[in-house]
Amino acid sequence: MSEKVIVYTDGACKGNPGPGGWGVVLRYGGACKTLHGGERQTTNNRMELLAAIQGLKALNRGCQVELYTDSQYVRKGITEWLSGWKRNGWKTASKKPVKNDDLWRELDLETAKHAVNWHWVKGHAGVPDNELADELANKGVAELIGS
Secondary structure: OOOEEEEEEEEEEOOOOEEEEEEEEEEEOOEEEEEEEEEEEEOHHHHHHHHHHHHHHOOOOOOEEEEEEOOHHHHHHHHHHHHHHHHOOOEOOOOOEOOOHHHHHHHHHHHOOOEEEEEEOOOOOOOHHHHHHHHHHHHHHHHHHOO
């Protein structure tokens, strides 16, 4: 896993739940690739998770990944909570089912293919690739709702 890729992800939702979008910026060497998409009825947290999943899925082989998200839900979920959920049969510490477990399971599988360092970045703070990921997520929503 010698190749180093920088990934910025973001999710957006108009209404929560409502139409949502996700955006990804991937940088490798001097190259930049962007991705976006959306779902008609979803939540912001699901779009944040889907952005990270889609970013990792876009990589053709195992890479060293520096993944930046403005979602503490995603960063803490993958770095702090996931091992406990798995140990507890996908239940929280209070014995309730983990919300969005389908996406958490998928993210866990995609993460295992790479060496990922997870970073939190403050949203809407002028970080260029985070701002671009946000624009892409909103583009995903706009394409669904036709505006």
